[in-house]
Amino acid sequence: MKKYLLILxxxxxxxxxxxxxxxxxxxxxxxxxxxxxxxxxxLLQVFIQNKYVGFSLASLISLFSLYMVLAVFSEFNDFHTLSFEAFQFLVFGLLLCFLGFCSAIAMFYKFLPKVF
Incomplete structure (x- = not known):
């Protein structure tokens, strides 16, 4: 079970x-x-589990997720009225960014002891 949680x-x-x-x-x-x-x-990282590639991917994806948070807020500011669609866009965009960032951080901590 722990093996499956590590590749989640x-x-x-x-x-x-x-x-x-x-x-x-x-x-x-x-x-x-x-x-x-x-x-x-x-997909290859799941099968190969290279520590350097995993660490690099986690770093890049976490930075990309932080960038996408700024992009979501920028697009949210383009809505002229605060409608239900605007809030739905904000919640869904931030949820995707948060999910990607948390997964990248979990992957980062998984490969951190192996790299250093």
Whole structure:
């Protein structure tokens, strides 16, 4: 059971990256190679468990999640009226950012003792 809990952050991040990839592909009919590379790197990380790649991915994803919090607030400020859709956007965006950040921090702490 503990083994499955240790790889849970990777599965959460795989789900978020798959959502990112499919959202752009279905919504805009555009293939995003960066989202695909992130998805593949996280998928390979589940099977290979390289400590340096895991530590690097966790660092980059945590920084990206913090950046996305600022992007969510910026888009929220573009709403002219404070409607239900605006608050729904804010809650859903911050929830995704929080989920990604917490998963990256959990992955960061998992690989931290192995790297140093």
């Amino acid at each position: 952050p990777e599965f959460i991040l795989i789900g978020l990256s798959a959502y990112w990839l499919l959202d752009i592909f279905i919504g805009n009919d555009y293939f995003n190679p960066i989202a695909f590379c992130v998805f593949l790197m996280l």
